[in-house]
Amino acid sequence: MTTHTLAERPAEAAIPPAFTEEEVAGVIQRAHDPISVVRDTATGRIGLLAGDTDVRLPAGLERLWNLPAAAPQRLGDQGFLRAHGVQYPYIAGEMATGIATAEMVIAMARGGMLGFFGAGGLPLHAVERGLDQMATQLSGPRLPWGVNLIHNLQDPGAEDAVVDLLLRHQVHRVCASAYLQLTPAVVRYACKGLHMGADGCIVQPNQLMAKLSRPEIASRFASPAPAGVLASLVERGQLTAREAELAAHIPLAADITVEADSGGHTDNRPLVAQFPTIAHAVREVQVRHGYASAIRIGAAGGLGTPQSLAAAFSLGAAYVVTGSVNQAALESGLSPAGRALLAQASIEDVAMAPAADMFELGVKVQVLKRGTMFSVRGHRLWEVYRKYPSIDAIPVPEREKLESELFRAPLDEIWRQTQAFFAERNPAEVERASRDPKHLMALVFRWYLGQASRWATQGVPDRVLDYQIWCGPAMGAFNAWTKGSFLAEPGRRTVVQIARNLLLGAAVITRAQQLRSLGVPVPAAAFDFRPRPLD
Template sequence: PAPAVAAPAVPGRATPAPAVPAAPTAPVASAVPAASTAPAEPAGSGLGSARFREVYRSRYAYAAGSMFQGIASTDLVVRMAGAGLFGFFGTGGLPLSGIRAALDDIGRRLPPGAPYGMNLLHDMTDSVGERATVDLFLRYGVRYVEAAAFTRVTAPLVLYRAKGAHRDPGGRPVAVNQVLAKVSRPEVARQFLAPPPPELLDRLRAEGALTAEEAAAAAALPVASDLCVESDSGGHTDGGVALALLPTFVRLRDRAAAAADGEPVRVGAAGGIGTPEAAAACFLLGADFVLTGSVNQCSPQAGTSDAVKDLLAGLDVQDVTYAPAGDLFELGSRVQVVRRGTLFPARANQLYELYRRHARLEDIDARTLATLERGCFGRPLAEVWDRTARHYRDTGRPEIVHDAERDPKRRMALVFKWYFAESSRAALAGAKENSANFQVHCGPAMGAFNRLVEGTALESWRRRDVDAIADLLMTGAAEVLAAAR
């Protein structure tokens, strides 16, 4: 359903909240590549950066961000493209074969050259996999990448950005590939706002991955074309506050642009955007675009289970919390997850505390171990270790098993991390017999959106097509800003 547009605000009169479509009397079908009809010049199309809309070929300065393991699915990016909008596919946690299958699926369903993006998730333990993913993107002609979880600029990322770079007839450096970097720390942002490190360009040129012309042009370009400031969001988060982060990053961009002669990097905002008011606030703070995540997870196009979507549609703003991150368990990194209806946060925090206090599994008291086997793992820990070791051997990483067999603390970490992987699998599959352990990454924006659409056609997640969510947030943001003038 196309969102209704409220009447213009009357000066001096209180303006109601942005309009949300009323519930229809007859069911509305949700066909996946077909998109809802949008007005030719919808309210909201003038917000943010016109250059962002031009480069990403989107009606709005808006993008649907990636969510791991294909939760931001091929259905999502196809639906967004069909509606004149932009979305990123979530590659995190997928093998290279799964990413290739997604690219093939998108290629079959979208016309040549249609805009869509792919996530490039940094893995500090697997530079080979990162390079293989970039090589795959280049072979498929992927022109837009969302770079996430990077703490430093890497050679594969530089290769992606620099490939095809050249000078235009006027001598200005031009990049073929766009990198939208999600960042939450100024020291990381500075790396993306600067040109690639010369030693990385030299290495890529020496190995034949870049031509001299590509390397020379890339040396005059920032690593990122777009910088997305990630505030407190679902999943991995530093718990940042947009009110502090966004103006800081805009100033960093402005200083970097003053010292360069190319096109300035666009700065956008992500995290906590679940209402028109939140999107409007981001634009007021200087954002060139906004990027959404949690709200798109509760849509027909999201690649997760109906059980998870039912859970998400019932959340309020307080129904999320923090838990250890499975992929960075030993480092104490945190993710924001659903708290209501699942025991995952409490159990995950218990596992991390046990890991901090003990040197090996055998040091944990028998009663606690029995509780873990019954509640968290559903099987003996010896069986969990056997499955874990078999996984690493089958995926060509036997050295991880060898190290863990010599280091009891490492072995304990791998056993505990099995729980995090299994809790994600259970949620994605909708395994109701294991619903107490569902791990669902989500921020409070989901609860805010639920309150926004309560009593309307979008109260049911089955009507929340991702383009309808975009239309509602962006047209509503325009109304909020118009009323504030």
């Protein structure tokens, strides 16, 4: 309890307490003001008083509790903020093919948050150009940023080449995504440069964050790097014996992001079921190995409103990662035409479609359905692939329809283009296709699936119906939340304004729930934070 001399005695509160539902909701929404919970001693009514919690209350009021201002900085794990040098526990995720642009990452860093460059699916020269841009513009104040490393089942050599590039450019933060198993490339990145610090603790210069959706994959990233992979890397001269020795005592990833129902590759699982399950699996590994520091667990997927962020933090998330909503931001690599389509989406306007990178395995991605026929046309290709052993076996009417509606060229011409592409990028694919006509058909069909993403990023006008835009239901929820506000306008959706509004709203909603848990009658309006321009 604070004591005062007569000269220091606090002034009496000038603002009257709030007792009606409308007044209480208004006080809670005043995010930057601390709150006193007060009771009218005559009537027993409980209300709120905004402002300095140290002021003297008017006669007839009793102070029950004090709550600080709603602070987004305190929503997550403070260790996450220190580890990455950020102000807020928020990440703009690494949307592939450069949709998470260098400009987006730079804006996030300058806004006190973390962004990951979407290197997946980009040629090396484009990745290197992005690295140079981010390093140049963020070098002065040493602001944090990161890059995506995606599991490449079709071409492991490409994954190795990206790691070579990341190490050469001294990129110290990487988000590994879509991994089904640990590869030498991701282990090499995480373990390169390991050394013992002056305080006797192991120092890991390259911080690896793993984004995943399955407990067994989480357990692998939470464990030390596999001994066999480490030994192989040492034998090839890609790690030193000392680096491999130290790697046996720390988790491969210090941050693990649980990805729920999201755009792109997804298992369509709800966060409230998935997060506790994976968090439990990670804790089991942590206890078994007795790590000196706890693994931080974040949440992603379905996060498009303040309520969803508040729910993620209440589950125990150390940080949150957004994806779909950032595609609609001005800094996104998606074309203005694609962003306009996203701005019209509702939560029902998503569908599953075949994935270009794992087409033959039957893997699907979640995409935007409204305003595009990509999902329908992608499924049509999958059905043709399943039904026929080769392109030549496709009935002439079916083949002509595909050529006129989807490919707009003879399939033989599409194969010539595809063959030239893989002859340069991965000749093994061409050699396999020469022996396996069904694989040749898969490569031709993958041409359409891959081009559909490029048409969306480039904004090709006559290909709007073929746009492939990865999108989860969070986009529709975001549109519903922002309706009637300044963020409803696509031209005002900057990645930082999106982030700050989501975070501040989550902090306000968290405070409303805290007050309700204290017995304050909190009206529903207090949980309805509306977007507002924020500095």
